[in-house]
Amino acid sequence: IASLLFHGGLHYGIDFAGGTLVQVKFSQPTTPDDIRNALKGLDLGSSTIQQFEDASGGEFLIRVEKSKSDLVGLSDEIKATLDKVYGADHVDIRRVEMVGPKVGEDLRRKGFMAIIYALVGILIYVTFRFEFKFALGAVVALFHDVIITVGIFSLLDKEFSLSILAALLAIVGYSLNDTIVVYDRIRENLRKPGKRSYEELINTSINETLNRTILTSVTTILVLVSLFFLGGGVIHDFAFALMIGVIVGTYSSIFIASPIVIGMKGIKSFQGKRSRMST
Incomplete structure (x- = not known):
């Protein structure tokens, strides 16, 4: 930012x-x-x-x-x-x-609105399939991925074109897939009997999916590195944006999305205790 x-x-x-x-x-x-x-x-x-x-x-x-x-x-x-x-x-x-300048301005506006619509759609869908706290964690993580990628392009003075916008949408999809894998394991572990705390359960779920997340990311990055060095100048920046997005998306799926779920759970528990004390 x-x-x-x-x-x-x-x-x-x-x-x-x-x-x-x-x-x-x-x-x-x-x-x-x-x-x-x-x-x-x-x-x-x-x-x-x-x-x-x-x-x-x-x-x-x-x-x-x-x-x-x-x-x-x-x-x-x-x-x-x-x-x-x-x-x-x-x-x-x-x-x-x-x-023309007016056409370019219209494309710019529609492009960024496409990202906003995608995030809103993801918020609604994940809320329907999981819970709102999971959806909020996913959307914050995706927004983080987009902002970091765009910020690096700004910092390096790289050209922001339609291909980079397409890369951002691909990053959103890739990062969401990583996050959903973790969320699905959390949901499975929540159904298992036991007396583990919420934090321990989420930590266990992250560890159980960590190998899959890292191996998938490394495999994807190897392909993108090949595109970056061998694909020619036309897709150079596209591959660069995807590399940033995959790295940042892997980080956010583990260290941003799940901690937000824990934080939302803590806020809900605190509000419940406060309401009981007031009565």
Whole structure:
């Protein structure tokens, strides 16, 4: 939260801020710095150039975060300038995407509302399947996972795009699954006869599911590390967001969701004792 408030907030990508994305294929070797120097005369403002792994020449994404009334004209200017520097036969425009500022703002609003709706839906569903104290613990843990992931992206000045929003929703689903596994074991142990305290019962339930939680998380992280290093620049940040989410989600399922259930149980017991004393 501090990184969002004091570090300048999120660095929104073209999907949310508006602008133009041009994917260019070169038949001869070049570098992002060379392309940036070639386009220097266009005054593109805030722009990034990202390279794909490609053996023959190179393929690049040119992202221009600039509000212009003629976005189509902007892509044509980029094509004409690159043709002049590299030659028209050596430049191939593979893809052009344009998002206006108003469309980007609408996508940003709908994206964050999707996360809110997901959390509210989870609160209702878990309350129905378990109890409200379990639902509250799950939602607080999920909110924690989302905030930590978004905060790290803000702190590192990484681009926040639709793919990262999709990663956040995937993190919510993954973390919820971990939490539900623990909750289900707690519910099973509550039905068993015995005189263990509530805290001991939850601690036992966490320990019984700990191996499963850790092994699942490690397996998932190994896959995400492979995507991070071998998947190319397009899904680099997506894999990075998922790695953060899996690590933080594993932590929150054990150390946040279940302790909140204990805390809610303690509050309920305290209120019951207080009402009996008053009568």
